[in-house]
Amino acid sequence: RSGHLYFTLKDEEAALECVCFRSVAETLNFEIADGIQLVAAGRITVYEKQGRYQLVATRLHPDGLGALYLAFERLKEKLEGEGLFDVSRKRPLPAFPRCIGLVTSPTGAAVEDMKNILSRRYPLARVIVFPTLVQGEQAPESIVASLAAxxxxxxxxxxxxxxxxxxxxxxWAFNDERVARAIFASRKPVVSAVGHETDVTIADLVADLRAPTPSAAAELVVPHAGELLGRIEALARHARTALRERLRRARSELAEVLARPPLRTPQIIVEQRAQRLDDAGAAAEAALRRVLERAAHRLRLAAVRLEAHRPHRLLERRRERLEALQRRAQLGLVRALDRCRSRLEVGAARLEANHPRRLVAHRRQAVASLARRAQLAIANGMAGHAARLGILLGRLQALNPRAVLGRGYSIVMRLPDEALVRSARQVAPPDPLRILLAEGELRAETTESIPPPEARDDEGGEG
Structure with a gap:
């Protein structure tokens, strides 16, 4: 918990208690474990509480090459725990790099090998050498500085x-923690090429790609120019073949389009439009006929309802007017269709006299406009007729006797035969009566029958 290390150094003949305080323990790059061989330096002190000697270690390192291996494993475990080796963070190399940076010694054989391979495989790429110390105590700092540059x-x-x-x-410089973190922080992809294929360093594990040798790294970062030229030629051949096939298909499609009857004989298009106009006129006439039939049906229903009150003369006049309106609407429709057909025939004659390919589009628009105008005229006529029919029905409704009752009048019928009473002479006391009102009805009994004055005078003269 305190961070201090307590251990015992011993051999076959003796043992010495040791303590390594936290300030020194934190600088160790390896882990102390049972059985490890150490070289320790420090001072001898007495632990007074127990009355024994102990070594306060100020420097510790493993004995022999095992020290380097332990340091390597400890740093590897630490960086792996921090995620510096994660495959998910490794970046792909650019397919066609324009400039390649070499962080290596400018005088070694490795840099010459890489430059030769890069210039031979991909002469388009520019190569920049960042002179770097790759061996010795100053090498890690030099590698970090060159990576930054x-x-x-x-x-x-x-x-x-x-x-x-x-x-x-x-x-060993490529196993330094500073170098590993500089590679990890690089904004540009890094290829590690340290030693031979059997040599594995911390830099290899952190880099985006590990190459077994510097020469292999040069081959991995650039494509082969000859292979690229071969691929380009193959793509060019494929493009030419595809273009020729596309042109062949286009010519075939053009010939097929030109062979179609509408382009050979434009008159067919005019005839088809004329036929469509006739169909539209027939459809409009059928629609108008249906509207008029529905109006006539409603009129017949109204006539049946009013039959009991005998408004026959007015109904006949309204029916005559409706039939006249129907004849006028049909006549107007026929005339409009005749005008459209006449204009279409004139347009067809003009189209026949001129070059068809220049005028066919214009005539098509004219035919469509005439069809829309005819449909609009039909729709407006139908709307007007419907409005007039509504006015006539309103007038008929105003003459309905039921409507008269609403103004305070009543209808009197004699019981039990329910004969309509139009004169006082039709009843005599005590005839029962049925009186119809706008809302409900009354039952009454005749107490006195008073005929009109003319009737009384006639009765007196006869007497």
């Missing part, structure tokens, strides 16, 4: 960082 260069599209083969100590 390559990222700052606007033209660089991809970065190769690496060196040729060597011992584990020679390659």
């Amino acid at each position: 390559a990222n700052a260069h606007e033209d660089v599209d991809v970065i190769i960082v690496g060196r040729g083969g060597g011992s584990i100590e020679d390659l």
